[in-house]
Amino acid sequence: MKEKTETPVLKKKSVTVTAHVNGNGNGNGAKTDSRLAVLKTHKIYIDGKFPRTESGRYYVLNAPNGEALANMCLSSRKDLREAVVAARKAFGGWASKSAYNRGQILYRIAEMMEDRRAQFISELTEMGSTPKEAEAEVNCAIDRVLYYAGWSDKYQQIFSSVNPVESSHFNFSLPEPTGVVSIIAPEENGLVGLVSVIAPAIVGGNTCVVLASKTKPLCASSFAEVLNSSDVPGGVVNLLTGYREELLSHFSTHMDINATIYCNNNVEEIKAVQTNAALNVKRAVVHNNTNWMGEDAQGPYYIMDTQEIKTTWHPVGI
Secondary structure, eight states: OOOOOOOOOOOEEEEEEEEEOOOOTOSSSEEEHHHHHHOOOOBBBBTTOOOOOTOOEEEEEEEESOOEEEEEOOOOOOHHHHHHHHHHHHHHHHHHHHHHHHHHHHHHHHHHHHHHHHHHHHHHHTOOHHHHHHHHHHHHHHHHHHHHHHHTTTTHHOOEEOOOOSSSSEEEEEEEEEEEEEEOSSSSSHHHHHHHHHHHHHHHOEEEEEEOOOOSOHHHHHHHHHHHTTTTTTTTTEEEOHHHHHHHHHHHHHOOOOOEEEEEEOHHHHHHHHHHHHHTOEEEEEEESTTSSSGGGSSSSHTTEEEEEEEEEEOOOO
16 A cells, blocks of 8 residues: 655745836835745665655654754655665675774764764754753764774773683683664654764674654754765665654564664563564663763663674684
């Protein structure tokens, strides 16, 4: 059955046009005309490209005062499938990069975000934050990317170990990336919440498919542009917009996704994610009631949420 396309509700803007005319009906006067605002349609981000959603649907993002801000794509199950294919294709190359190189790339992301500070602040303000709150969130988001860039070549030393064993073997354990990670981003923090779950996943060598906040998605689209113009290979981060209730089950049941990160405190959704994750024994990570602006929202354990511990037994001579 063909899905119905929603009709946007656009507010009219009053435009005053002044025409200088003579006495034959052309005297000086002002004419007021009305026109419809042309809203930008923000596309999704898959495999380093900006396609429109396969479904052809979108929804109108409104400011708290009811003013229409933009058209946002309503991603479909097929969009998710294509994003997972892109993430799986990119995983091998991204995971094989050195930890130092991944740290450099995250640092480059922070540089690009710094250049766009004014844009991010403006978008957060349009979506309801005060200018002071918006500036604080942007600063925190940039600092968080830098924080994980610094951890890129250090968390392995903390979480790796040489294990004493009875047999004639050299036994050691070290973390390695899980694979493709699906992320349901925080709803209330459109920027800092988004980067706080993406950065630890990719710095550890994973690739990801992310569903951005439904009510505050503008920064996600701008962040995708940052990723596209930085050194992040296509497919490492794939950003979708749309309704969580439509896509939640697909994000947690897809058989080629190795881990799911859920950021919300809806008890029924948490239960659904944990139950669906059992279908292919994928890891389910839940962040509920997290203050994404606080220091507790960062740390090397967020990197380890999407790491597997690999243990190697190497025979040694007696």
